[in-house]
Amino acid sequence: xxxxxxxxxxxxxxxxxxxxxxxxxxxxxxxxxxxxxxPIVAQTTSLLSVADDGRLVYxxxxxxxxxxxxxxxxxxxxxxxxxxxPVVLVVEPVAGDNRAHVQRAIDxxxxxxxxxxxxxxxxxxxxxxxxxxxxxxxxADGIVLRGEGAGEDGTRFVxxxxxxxxxxxxxxxxxxxxxxxxRRRILGDYVPxxxxxxxxxxxxxxxxxxxxxxxxxxxxxxxxLLDMARYGWTPAGSAYRAERKIVAIExxxxxLDAPITDPIDSRYAQTDVVRIASSARLxxxxxxxxxxxxxxxxxxxxxxxxxxxxxxxxxNAWARxxxxxxxxxxxxxxxDEQTIFVTVEHCLMADPKSGTGGGNRYAFDNxxxxxxxxxxxxxxxxxxxxxxxxxxxxxxVFHDCEAVDAIxxxxxxxxxxxxxxxxxxxxxxxxxxxxxxxxxxxxxWTGAQIMIWNSVIDHCVxxxxxxxxxxxxxxxxxxxxxGNDGESIGWVESTGTPIxxxxxxxxxxxxxxxxxxxxxxxxxxxxxxxxxxISTRGFVGEGAAVLIAGFVVKGSEDQTVLVRAxxxxxxxxxxxxxxxxxxxxxxxxxxxxxxAGSDDWRGAQTxxxxxxxxxxxxxxxxxxxxxxxxxxxxxxxxxxxxKEGATGIALVEVYEVD
Numbered sequence: 122x123x124x125x126x127x128x129x130x131x132x133x134x135x136x137x138x139x140x141x142x143x144x145x146x147x148x149x150x151x152x153x154x155x156x157x158x159x160p161i162v163a164q165t166t167s168l169l170s171v172a173d174d175g176r177l178v179y180x181x182x183x184x185x186x187x188x189x190x191x192x193x194x195x196x197x198x199x200x201x202x203x204x205x206x207p208v209v210l211v212v213e214p215v216a217g218d219n220r221a222h223v224q225r226a227i228d229x230x231x232x233x234x235x236x237x238x239x240x241x242x243x244x245x246x247x248x249x250x251x252x253x254x255x256x257x258x259x260x261a262d263g264i265v266l267r268g269e270g271a272g273e274d275g276t277r278f279v280x281x282x283x284x285x286x287x288x289x290x291x292x293x294x295x296x297x298x299x300x301x302x303x304r305r306r307i308l309g310d311y312v313p314x315x316x317x318x319x320x321x322x323x324x325x326x327x328x329x330x331x332x333x334x335x336x337x338x339x340x341x342x343x344x345x346l347l348d349m350a351r352y353g354w355t356p357a358g359s360a361y362r363a364e365r366k367i368v369a370i371e372x373x374x375x376x377l378d379a380p381i382t383d384p385i386d387s388r389y390a391q392t393d394v395v396r397i398a399s400s401a402r403l404x405x406x407x408x409x410x411x412x413x414x415x416x417x418x419x420x421x422x423x424x425x426x427x428x429x430x431x432x433x434x435x436x437n438a439w440a441r442x443x444x445x446x447x448x449x450x451x452x453x454x455x456x457d458e459q460t461i462f463v464t465v466e467h468c469l470m471a472d473p474k475s476g477t478g479g480g481n482r483y484a485f486d487n488x489x490x491x492x493x494x495x496x497x498x499x500x501x502x503x504x505x506x507x508x509x510x511x512x513x514x515x516x517x518v519f520h521d522c523e524a525v526d527a528i529x530x531x532x533x534x535x536x537x538x539x540x541x542x543x544x545x546x547x548x549x550x551x552x553x554x555x556x557x558x559x560x561x562x563x564x565x566w567t568g569a570q571i572m573i574w575n576s577v578i579d580h581c582v583x584x585x586x587x588x589x590x591x592x593x594x595x596x597x598x599x600x601x602x603x604g605n606d607g608e609s610i611g612w613v614e615s616t617g618t619p620i621x622x623x624x625x626x627x628x629x630x631x632x633x634x635x636x637x638x639x640x641x642x643x644x645x646x647x648x649x650x651x652x653x654x655i656s657t658r659g660f661v662g663e664g665a666a667v668l669i670a671g672f673v674v675k676g677s678e679d680q681t682v683l684v685r686a687x688x689x690x691x692x693x694x695x696x697x698x699x700x701x702x703x704x705x706x707x708x709x710x711x712x713x714x715x716x717a718g719s720d721d722w723r724g725a726q727t728x729x730x731x732x733x734x735x736x737x738x739x740x741x742x743x744x745x746x747x748x749x750x751x752x753x754x755x756x757x758x759x760x761x762x763x764k765e766g767a768t769g770i771a772l773v774e775v776y777e778v779d
Contacts, residue, residue, distance in 0.1 A: 166595050166614045171622045175667065175760075177633055179315070184589065186384065187315035189570060191516040191542040192631035193379035195464040195493030196439045199631055200638065202658065202696065202770060203407070203439050203464060206265045209233065209242030214249035218281075223257050231261035239405040243267045246411070250277045259291045262404045268411035271444040271469075280415045280426035285449065287427055288413055293434030295401030296459035297364075299334060303327065303396035307335075308373075311589070312385035312392075314540070314570050317377045319385075321394055327367055327375060332397040334362040335381070337514075343389035346588050352563030359537065363490060363514035364397070364461055379491070382515040382540025382570050384589045400436065402459065407439040415447040417474040423481070425474070428454045432463055432489070439464045449475030451486045453494075458513070460489035465497060472501040477528060479561060483508050484524070487517055487541075495520040495627075504529040507546060515540020515570070520627045524548040530582075533571060535564030544627045546576040553582035554592045556608050573597055574626040575619040583611035596620040628662030635659050636669050658772045661688075661700050661763050668761040670773040674754045681778040683730050685722070686746040686761040688771045690739045700769035703761050705746035710756035720764060722747035734776040749778065 168188050170178045179187040196203055212226045226244050233241045241263040248269040259266070266289065268276025280288040305321035312319060319335075327333065339359045344350050369376035375394065385392045408430055415426025429445035432438060433456040441464070445452035452470040455463055470484035482504035485494050490513065497519075499506035506524035508531060509517065519542070524531060527550035533541060535557060543552060554571045557564035569590035573581060578599040583592050585608070592611035594601050596619035603610035623629050635657075657670040674680045684707060688700035707717040722728075722739055727747045731738065739745045746761075761771050 165622065166620055168593070168595065168612075168614070169623070175669075177623070177629055181313070181315075184311060185313035185316070186589070186591075187313070188572065188593075188626075189315045189380040189382050189516060189540055190317075190630050190634060191518050191540065191544075191572070191627060192634050194462070194491045194516055194518050196462060197437055198378075198462060198491070199464070199493060200635065203441065204238070204240070205696075206240050206243040206267075206407070208245045208267070211245045211247065213247045214251045217252065218254045219251040220253045220255050220257060223251060223253065227257065227259055227261075227264060227266075230264050235263040235405075239263050240265070245269070246276045248275050250279055252279050252281050253288060254281050256282075256286050257289045259289070259406055260294070260403065262406065265407040265409070266411070267409050270410055271412040271442055273412070275412055276410065277412045277414060278429075280413065280429075280448075282426060283418070283424055285424055285427045287431045287454075288415075288429050288448075289408060290431045290433070291403055291406050291408075291435050291438060292431075293401055293403035293436075293459075296434050297334070297400045297402070298398045300396040300398040303333075304336075304393050305395075307385055307392045307394060309385070310387045312381055314382055314384045315380050317380045318374050319377065319381070319394065320374050322373050325373065325375075327370065327394070327396065329367055329370055331367045333365055333367060333375075334395045334397060335365055335377075335514075336360065336362050336393045336395055337383060337385070338391045338393075340389055340391065343588075346389060347566055347586060349563075349565045352559055352565045354536075354563070354565060359512065361512040361514050361537075362458065379516055380540075386589055389588065402434045402436040402461075403438070404436050405438070406435065407441070408443065409440070410442045411444075413443065413445040413448065413452070415445075415449070415474070417447050417449075420474055421476050423449055423475050425449060427475075428452075430454070431456055432460050433457050434459045435463065436460070437462045439466070440468060441466045442468070444469040444471065446471045447474045449473060449481060451483050454483070454486040455489035455492050456486075457488055458490060461491050463489060463492050465492070465494045468497045470497075470499045470503060470506070473503060477502075477504065482528075485519070485522070486510070488513055490514050490517065492517040493520070494518070494522060497522045498525070499523070499527065500525040503527050505531060505534055506548065507531040507543070507552075509533045509538045509541055509568070511536030511538075513538040513541070516542065518542045518544060518627050519546055520544045520625065522546050524550065533568035535561060535567055537566055538568035538571065540570045541568065541572075542627055543571070543573045543576055544625055545574070546578070548577075549579050551580045551582060552576065552578045553604070554611065555582050555584040555604055556586075556606070558606070568592065572626065575624060583613060584608040585611040625662055628660065632659065632662065632667060632669070636671075658770065660769070661703070661761055661771045662768050668771050668773055670759045670775060671756070672759070672775050673756050674752050676754055679751050679753050681749065681751045683727070683734055683736065683747065683749050683774075683776040683778055684759050685731075685736070685739075685774045685776075686719075686759070686771055687739065687774065688745060688769060689743040690745050691770060691772060696770055698769045700761070700763055700767060700771040702744045702764040702767050703746045703771050704764050705748060705773070706760045706762070707748070707750065708758045708760065709752075710758070717748055717750045719746045719748040721745075730778055731776075734778055736774065736776055
């Protein structure tokens with residue numbers, strides 16, 4: 122079939138023989154292709170390709186639209202690892218209700234002064250059972266709640282309330298305020314989605330480093346185009362604000378840190394840029410390694426623990442390694458558009474107890490912006506397991522997530538979510554991006570520029586909104602259709618065969634963006650200067666999502682360098698999700714084949730040289746990789762991959778050897 126933008130897409134394939142794959146939260150997505158007996162084939166898409174040097178190449182539509190870079194999401198924009206904040210207070214459980222006991226500990230740490238990084242410290246809740254009868258609140262910056270594990274013998278927060286309420290709430294005193302005098306209209310008849318540059322005309326007052334709001338105000342023509350007035354949609358009620366940072370300015374043109382995820386068509390929207398003047402959000406907070414259990418009266422009880430953890434008006438936060446049992450709504454809920462840059466990872470929602478109709482069982486609920494949910498799982502009766510709410514601006518990402526025994530669909534739920542990525546998501550129910558029309562309270566079109574990438578779905582419904590908007594289903598294993606309500610099908614390619622060259626779009630885009638933030642570093646030979654430590658730390662994923670460090674050897678003479686790919690030793694230093702077996706490969710610009718490589722650190726000689734240049738010692742017997750090599754002047758790239766497909770955090774370092 123042909124998409125409306127003029128590209129050829131695949132026809133509907135027969136339904137696969139197997140309905141669902143249980144492989145744990147980390148998916149072997151390519152293995153899923155073999156379920157129906159089909160061979161695994163390296164497939165491509167017309168939307169993008171991988172260049173010889175591993176870079177993604179985006180293919181624009183005739184009007185200039187490209188797949189957005191979804192990677193600008195998560196804690197600190199995924200540019201730094203989630204920190205291991207030092208413990209400043211240790212708490213033991215007490216008999217009976219622990220609510221006041223826990224709250225006192227939080228208030229005690231709230232009274233401390235934050236350090237230079239904005240953290241007051243972590244509270245360690247020792248293993249044991251903490252009965253909690255009402256909501257615990259975190260309202261001060263820089264506080265981390267940490268347990269000793271989410272298993273049965275770890276830290277257990279048992280929520281005993283018999284009213285619908287949340288166990289732990291992180292909530293800021295207020296949101297952002299805008300500098301109204303800075304407001305400028307974005308010019309031009311059409312700014313394509315995926316663009317990062319906007320023209321605001323001469324005479325603006327913006328500066329590089331400013332945080333701004335892209336205030337998108339639809340027109341009545343847009344409401345009419347989508348035929349949403351019948352469901353109560355109005356232009357005034359359809360506006361949203363997407364936050365961006367200005368990273369460069371050329372005259373009247375601003376370059377943003379993340380792309381436009383909704384096309385700016387002058388017929389359908391008037392869009393302004395406004396400087397953010399201040400923020401009263403809660404910042405630098407987290408919660409980790411805790412099991413939450415809600416008591417309940419019956420299978421359909423709605424008067425008990427509702428959300429294990431909720432974030433409202435929060436910036437730069439995380440929730441990781443949490444498990445929630447029997448809560449009625451969610452394990453983690455991102456409640457509002459004023460919550461931004463949050464990572465939710467390695468979390469589980471299990472066996473919810475509440476109604477099975479509207480407003481119940483939204484396991485991972487995102488109403489914020491620039492949110493990352495990854496390596497998460499819902500089991501035992503979730504309804505909308507991976508879901509977003511109304512007017513939710515992108516980018517946001519659900520990556521490597523799984524829903525087991527779901528009773529309804531995942532996907533954007535209502536009222537025009539834009540720019541969300543569902544990447545390597547598995548569900549035994551539906552994942553839908555569609556016009557819900559009068560469902561609920563007039564949900565209408567749930568979203569646009571929604572990408573479903575290399576996912577395993579029982580039934581994927583992807584519909585194509587009218588006008589310059591679209592939705593994609595690329596490399597989906599499972600049945601893909603437009604549903605049965607008369608809407609056109611969205612952009613569908615490679616059904617039944619994941620895109621092998623880009624196993625994870627999120628990881629590939631993230632790796633490429635981080636590479637751009639860390640430009641090559643020059644090693645100046647014969648200059649008397651010494652290279653202290655050039656290093657790049659990041660996530661090594663599958664396929665094109667490798668870790669890359671570029672460097673330049675200058676001068677006229679050869680230079681000996683020590684290059685290391687550190688993974689296992691990071692784990693010994695307390696870094697979670699470290700790459701357990703890195704492979705280091707060295708390339709020279711203009712030379713096709715690798716010039717050197719290593720998958721271990723070669724013992725005594727490398728250790729002696731590391732000590733000589735002042736590098737920290739690797740742990741004996743670790744599977745870190747290192748090599749000592751003499752290089753001619755030129756441009757070089759050190760690439761780190763995982764042996765046999767391993768993934769995780771790694772550090773690549775380059776040292777000058779005298």
